[in-house]
Amino acid sequence: MSQSEILSQEFELGFTYTRSTGPVVGRFLTALRDRNIVGIKGSDGAVYVPPMEYDPNTAEELSEFVEVGQAGEVVSWCWVSEPRESHPHDTAFAWAMIKLDGADIPMVHSVRVEREADMKTGMRVKVQWADEPRGHITDIACFVVEGAESPLGAAGMNAKREMITGMEAPIYLKYHFTAGAATSRFLGKVRQGKLVGQRCPSCNNVYIPPRGSCAACGVATEEEVEVADKCTLESFTIVYIPIPNNPIQPPYIIANLIPDGANISFIHLLSECVNEEIHIGQRVQAVWKPEAEWTYAMDNIKYFKPIDEPDVPIEQIGKIPAAGVPAAGAPVTGREG
Numbered sequence: 608m609s610q611s612e613i614l615s616q617e618f619e620l621g622f623t624y625t626r627s628t629g630p631v632v633g634r635f636l637t638a639l640r641d642r643n644i645v646g647i648k649g650s651d652g653a654v655y656v657p658p659m660e661y662d663p664n665t666a667e668e669l670s671e672f673v674e675v676g677q678a679g680e681v682v683s684w685c686w687v688s689e690p691r692e693s694h695p696h697d698t699a700f701a702w703a704m705i706k707l708d709g710a711d712i713p714m715v716h717s718v719r720v721e722r723e724a725d726m727k728t729g730m731r732v733k734v735q736w737a738d739e740p741r742g743h744i745t746d747i748a749c750f751v752v753e754g755a756e757s758p759l760g761a762a763g764m765n766a767k768r769e770m771i772t773g774m775e776a777p778i779y780l781k782y783h784f785t786a787g788a789a790t791s792r793f794l795g796k797v798r799q800g801k802l803v804g805q806r807c808p809s810c811n812n813v814y815i816p817p818r819g820s821c822a823a824c825g826v827a828t829e830e831e832v833e834v835a836d837k838c839t840l841e842s843f844t845i846v847y848i849p850i851p852n853n854p855i856q857p858p859y860i861i862a863n864l865i866p867d868g869a870n871i872s873f874i875h876l877l878s879e880c881v882n883e884e885i886h887i888g889q890r891v892q893a894v895w896k897p898e899a900e901w902t903y904a905m906d907n908i909k910y911f912k913p914i915d916e917p918d919v920p921i922e923q924i925g926k927i928p929a930a931g932v933p934a935a936g937a938p939v940t941g942r943e944g
């Protein structure tokens with residue numbers, strides 16, 4: 608990689624959130640799984656679908672459930688000619704406000720017709736159930752024109768099964784990440800098995816990974832400083848709770864580590880240790896993957912492991928100069944400081 612090349616990559620950031628539904632939404636989802644639709648009566652007698660826990664006008668707690676029809680009228684709609692990845696259908700469809708028979712407030716769902724010209728305000732539509740309802744709003748696969756063939760029909764199943772009390776709500780953000788000049792240079796060195804930070808020309812602090820500027824002084828950092836892969840433990844957390852999709856099995860230790868020659872910590876894993884014996888000020892060293900596996904990523908270092916060196920006193924952590932490197936705040940000869 609040349610010094611000027613900027614790294615970028617697709618990223619996905621997210622997690623699957625498990626939430627409890629509460630009794631009102633739970634009842635609605637349970638009914639969907641059994642191929643029924645329930646609403647709730649508001650304090651003015653209007654029927655809301657999906658049911659609301661509290662009256663939107665009076666904030667009164669609501670509890671009178673009402674089964675509504677599985678067909679209704681399109682009150683308004685918009686056409687999606689090019690569905691996105693997160694949409695429920697991969698061919699063109701309409702989002703519509705649909706007032707179900709027996710309901711007073713329309714609900715949002717999708718309507719599938721061949722062409723935009725087939726959509727009309729006031730048209731009658733009916734539910735098309737998903738093949739395998741599971742207690743989710745997508746149990747209604749879509750709405751279709753009333754009278755059209757529907758392989759599963761609209762009959763309720765009324766199976767006596769357990770109440771839906773929870774659901775998984777995946778929250779994922781897909782984006783394209785551009786590392787920027789400082790981080791690209793840092794990752795280029797990581798690929799060569801080196802940890803290279805940047806020194807602030809004003810306060811002399813060495814940042815790793817470098818951000819291209821000093822957060823304290825607000826000045827650009829240019830001077831590159833190779834630091835050791837030996838570090839001092841600044842703080843740590845022992846993780847006991849598994850994180851979905853995380854390949855690392857608990858318990859494991861996440862630590863803030865300050866490499867020799869730098870003042871600012873970065874986060875990495877600790878291993879080859881007795882978790883209960885880990886302590887602040889402990890000396891650790893990187894365990895690198897085989898060189899053939901190195902990429903532009905900090906997981907070129909598999910983890911850090913304790914080494915047989917004396918602890919660093921807490922007040923000295925982040926202040927120890929490596930050979931030839933001035934301590935933070937120390938006067939520097941031959942340079943503005």
Ligand SMILES: [Zn+2]
Binds near residue numbers: 811812823
């Ligand atoms: Zn600074």
